[in-house]
Amino acid sequence: MTSLVTIGVILAAMAVVALIETAIPLRARGRWNWVHLGPNLALTFITFATNFFYNAGLAGVLAWSQSHRAGLLHRLPLRSGPALFIAVLVLDFSYYVAHVAMHRIPAFWRFHRVHHSDPAVDVTTTIRQHPGEGVIRYAFMAAFAIPLGPSPGAFAVYRAWSVLNGLLEHAHVRVPLRLDRLLSLVTTWPGLHKVHHSRVASETNTNYGNIFSLFDRLFFTFTPAARGRNIVYGLDGFDDPATQTTAGLLAVPFRDTATSRRPLVVSGRAVPLELH
Numbered sequence: 001m002t003s004l005v006t007i008g009v010i011l012a013a014m015a016v017v018a019l020i021e022t023a024i025p026l027r028a029r030g031r032w033n034w035v036h037l038g039p040n041l042a043l044t045f046i047t048f049a050t051n052f053f054y055n056a057g058l059a060g061v062l063a064w065s066q067s068h069r070a071g072l073l074h075r076l077p078l079r080s081g082p083a084l085f086i087a088v089l090v091l092d093f094s095y096y097v098a099h100v101a102m103h104r105i106p107a108f109w110r111f112h113r114v115h116h117s118d119p120a121v122d123v124t125t126t127i128r129q130h131p132g133e134g135v136i137r138y139a140f141m142a143a144f145a146i147p148l149g150p151s152p153g154a155f156a157v158y159r160a161w162s163v164l165n166g167l168l169e170h171a172h173v174r175v176p177l178r179l180d181r182l183l184s185l186v187t188t189w190p191g192l193h194k195v196h197h198s199r200v201a202s203e204t205n206t207n208y209g210n211i212f213s214l215f216d217r218l219f220f221t222f223t224p225a226a227r228g229r230n231i232v233y234g235l236d237g238f239d240d241p242a243t244q245t246t247a248g249l250l251a252v253p254f255r256d257t258a259t260s261r262r263p264l265v266v267s268g269r270a271v272p273l274e275l276h
């Protein structure tokens, strides 16, 4: 029941963001903004179904940790406020690490490229994921969350914040550049994540953060938000109509990678594929 309420809240939030997108769009809408709607919503519902099990499993482990006082946060003399802040910060770092891994490890990139193959980015792109990506994300989350031991409540707060931030960072909304720069001091929306959806690998391999921009700044993967205004979205080699269907996107991880133009990383620095 709780999960149905959660899904309802997420869909309602998506609808509100979609209305704002209509009122103040980042740019004029193109053909892809309409073509991607069906596959994006289908993958969103598939992800709701699969993530329900991953989420319930991890929340169950964290409830067990709480009752057995296992995990670092249960052993430190912290009040609930600081413990919640540390939990959100560390779990957001786990998202950053998982995201970098999905770009650098070819087997993971096969799944994550479904998200990047969207030729238009708006609120419906947020949960356009292959169900296999959820396995990777939750595995990384569990690797950080289980030793840390956040309470199930803190974990729920992190998940809600993460989803809300995801909707906002994909929103096809124009805001004043000054506000965009100001927000990017702390968080990743609206401009920073748009850079991450670029077709140019040296831009794609930056701005991995979800809630906080802190980790991109710390690990030199930060591209300023102003660049996010004129990005050409998508992934070369994945624009054909057969790929841009729900079935085509579900098959993407198992496709030949010869034409996939995986963003390359050489000596820790992203380089444009045109150089190769």
Ligand SMILES: [Zn+2]
Pocket (backbone or CB within 6 Å): 099, 103, 112, 116, 196
């Ligand atoms: Zn990515």
Ligand SMILES: [Zn+2]
Pocket (backbone or CB within 6 Å): 115, 125, 126, 170, 193, 197
């Ligand atoms: Zn994205």
